[in-house]
Amino acid sequence: MKYTLLWKPILKLVLRELFIAILLLLGVSLLIFSILHFAPGDPLHIFINIQTQNPEDIAAIKRELGLDRGIAVQYLSWLNNLIRGNFGNSFRTGKPVFSELIKVGMNTLILTIGSLIVTLLIAVPIAVVSSLRRRPFLSWGLTLFAYILSALPVFWLGYIAIYIFTKKFNLFPFLSAGAASGSKINWIYFLLPIIVLGIGNGSISEIIRHMRTQLERVLSEDYIKAAKAKGASIWRHSFKEGILIPVTTMIAAKIPFMLGGAVVVEQVFNWPGMGRLAWQASLDRDYPVIMGITIFAAVVVHLGRLSQTIVYAFVNPQASEKGESA
Incomplete structure (x- = not known):
């Protein structure tokens, strides 16, 4: 109602x-x-x-x-x-622009949304652990690790990932997204660029700071203390303001940066997405x-x-x- x-x-x-x-x-x-x-x-x-x-x-x-x-x-x-x-x-091609955008746009959306998920899977647990302050050394170590990840340039991280996982150990194929013969190989190929952009987009540390600040504020509210004193779950009462709003806010704020980072990642991994199309179109x-x-x-x-x-x-x-x- x-x-x-x-x-x-x-x-x-x-x-x-x-x-x-x-x-x-x-x-x-x-x-x-x-x-x-x-x-x-x-x-x-x-x-x-x-x-x-x-x-x-x-x-x-x-x-x-x-x-x-x-x-x-x-x-x-x-x-x-x-x-x-x-x-x-x-x-350049004489083809309708809309059809070209549809063809490559889905690849860019997969890359962007997948990398956002990777970023949140790293940032949210660290923010929650650090806001509780039950294990200060663990919180400090995880936060430092996240800050180091955020400082890595995405193109450098991409080339290192290609060298280690593609050339050195041959764990991931280096193919264009549509060239792989089987769906399994396609999804394996998708995984590495998504992880690289999710780690190297520079947003992990900022999301942790923002979420930790909001969670600490919410967890210090009187109604949370009262719920904790009654034995109720503090997360059920703090989820909306402490997690949902900060995560939604940061996702909306980081989409432009993800799209910008996608241009670099698509060039590094030969990803047939909108970033590569934009690069070629700007040259032409x-x-x-x-x-x-x-x-x-x-x-x-x-x-x-x-x-x-x-x-x-x-x-x-x-x-x-x-x-x-x-």
Whole structure:
């Protein structure tokens, strides 16, 4: 009954977040579009040698790609197509951008979500143990170990992992995700990049600090002390504010960093994901692909923020009724 009364304030929060998302998408897309067109380089080098090609041929290709129009006209045309669900075609391959994003986007989502799970599996237990302070030496040792892991550069960790587990002991195959013949080999291949990004994204120490601070605050509350005195489980009373809210907040905050780290990991492991596609598109000045990746990344980031808002509204109904968010 309590949760059925929350749909109105939650709907209000969701609508507000969607409105903010639309404004952010417009702002980000306009900024990236302008940077691409003012940056040095030209996508025409994909098709022709500009120095030796006939000027008439160059002008014809520009007209075909729509590059002969002003930047404002090009942006409005791209935006109009986007609203209709058309991301355009890649300059390099000629294929629809949306189909290319779907093909590689799932690989990047697997990498990002899997690495988030690995990060939480390491950070949450350490934060819980250190907040209890029952074994200070164990807590200190685990925290120090986590801080050392967080300091390791992800590309360095990736190359070390490839050398040890792929070349030295041959435990993991170094293949493209779609090239493995069996599903078992595919999943084994997925595992190493996920673990490397989960450890080397630099978020473990920050999540531990944030969760430990929140848990120590919650465990010092009077209602927790009263529950403990009555013999009740302190975790049942402290789970929402001490674990659920901090974890959700950190996940939403770390999604952009995970996507950024995925670009590096995909290059190191030859992972056929969106990071490698973005790298190749930036080299080719493939404007439609870069813009499609920009929109995809912005949507994923804001979905994380939206999930954080919804969880916080359920955990803290009073704040949601006032229109607050985490």
